[in-house]
Amino acid sequence: MHISEGVLSAPVLAGGAAFAVAGIAVGLKKLDNNRIPQAGILAAAFFVASLVHVPIGPSSMHLILNGIVGLLMGWAAFPVIAVALVLQAILFQFGGITSLGVNTIIMAGPAVLGYYLFTPFIARGHTTAMAGAFACGFTAVLVSALIAAAALMLTGEAFLEVSAALVAAHIVVMIIEGIITMFCVAFLKKVQPSMLSIG
Amino acid sequence: MLSETFAFGDSAIHRLDPRLRVVFAGLLSILTAILNRFPAVIFAVFLALVLIGASRLPVRQVLARLAVVNGLVLFIWLILPWTFEGTPVVEIGPLVGSWEGIRLCALITLKSNAIILALIALVATMPVATLGYALHHLHLPDKLVYLLLMTYRYIFVIETEYQQLARAARIRCFKPGTNLHTYKTYAYMVGMLFVRASARAQRVHQAMVCRGFSGKFYCLHEFAFKSSDWAWSSAMGISLIVLGGLEWAPIV
Structure with missing residues (x-):
């Protein structure tokens, strides 16, 4: 989910950038120098996974996966997502320089929120963990859409309908992200449970 | 497949000091993002087109890129003109398009594309390692x-x-x-x-x-600021001043 360049007003862009810098600073502080290779290669995996298109009816959507990023990385999600957004901006021009801050908040804010809210569930038994993982994937996209809507609304009242349509258009995405997150966490719990306690 | 479509080439822009390109791309993007007047926005698009021209990128690929990134802009066009209160200009059934809504959409479209074009010309023309x-x-x-x-x-x-x-x-x-x-x-x-x-x-x-990694990377790459970089940076500085002037100068 990206807000394009040239849409948001200066105060919103500046506010987003300030929050993003704060989040990145916390994330970098928690990221030990020796864990940078780990974080970088996982970031590369998220970058590639977010290019995967899954079908919905006649259309398709690309994965967002910020819920899983949060579960695996904790606060490091901020620098990891910021770096992924920079790479997207350079390689495909999805987003640019001025909206980088806001877009980092849109993606990384819910990731960290999901980390705090849902990590306790993931450690529990199968059913609870699955429900928690689904909720994590679902909530992450929901909160992303709400932050994006809020950024548009703060830019101008005129964007009310655009914001509402943006959130509505993502409801299906939320459900599918929830399902994907659920199965992905189930997979990781079986294959490499140690990954889920990183962060 | 992933690729750095625009990173390698031989043009005036490709030869510029990457630091200058990054700084100018940042300043131009920020300035363009806060513009509100049409003459200034059109000048920003013109600047972006000049940069694209100077970087001699394949036009077709640049256009293909633009088409992809205009998704949200299209989404805004579909909704905003019909919901923005103002002077009605078009009517399709129950929908009434307002002049102010269309004006805002046009402004957003031009700004968005100017910033993306500048980003392609200035930053996408270097490998990510160089950017680092x-x-x-x-x-x-x-x-x-x-x-x-x-x-x-x-x-x-x-x-x-x-x-x-x-x-x-x-x-x-x-x-x-x-x-x-x-x-x-x-x-x-x-x-x-x-x-x-x-x-x-x-x-x-x-x-x-x-191999001795102790948590620190060493950057061996040194950049040199050449005389052509000075020439470009003054041209860039002047264009930013003109852009600011078009936006903030009092209308006579």
Whole structure:
């Protein structure tokens, strides 16, 4: 989910950038120098996974996966997502320089929120963990859409309908992200449970 | 496949000091993002087109890129003109398009494309590694630069790994559709990608430690600010002043 360049007003862009810098600073502080290779290669995996298109009816959507990023990385999600957004901006021009801050908040804010809210569930038994993982994937996209809507609304009242349509258009995405997150966490719990306690 | 479509070339822009390009791209983007007057916005688009021209990129590929990134802008065009209160100009059935709504949409479209074009011309024309060095010389936090370089180094490797997984699924007659089996398969593929990335990260880290990695990267790349860079930076400075003038000068 990206807000394009040239849409948001200066105060919103500046506010987003300030929050993003704060989040990145916390994330970098928690990221030990020796864990940078780990974080970088996982970031590369998220970058590639977010290019995967899954079908919905006649259309398709690309994965967002910020819920899983949060579960695996904790606060490091901020620098990891910021770096992924920079790479997207350079390689495909999805987003640019001025909206980088806001877009980092849109993606990384819910990731960290999901980390705090849902990590306790993931450690529990199968059913609870699955429900928690689904909720994590679902909530992450929901909160992303709400932050994006809020950024548009703060830019101008005129964007009310655009914001509402943006959130509505993502409801299906939320459900599918929830399902994907659920199965992905189930997979990781079986294959490499140690990954889920990183962060 | 991932590729750096615009990174390699031989033009005046490609030869410019990357630090200058990054700084100017930043300033031009920020200035363009806060413009509100049409003459200024049109000048910003003109500047972006000049930069694209000077970078001698294949026009077709640049246009293809623009088409893709205009998704949200299109979304706004579909809604905003009909919901924005103002002087009505078009009527389609019950929908009334307002002049102010259309004006805002046009402004957003021009600004958005000007910024993206400038980004393509100035920043997408350098390999990400060079961008990393430039950001290092511009004093971004070391860890962030290392993270960028590390991620960039491995996206191509991991992408190959994903292709391998996708091929394996295809060979086993996996046909994506709208059903739980498809989502489960993709989830497992993504999960496998993370597991392999994590295992690879451990090996890479061990190999780096064996070669003396102590948590610090050393940047051996030095940049030289040439006389042509001075010429370009003054032209860029003047164009920014003109742009600001068009926006903030009092209308006579």
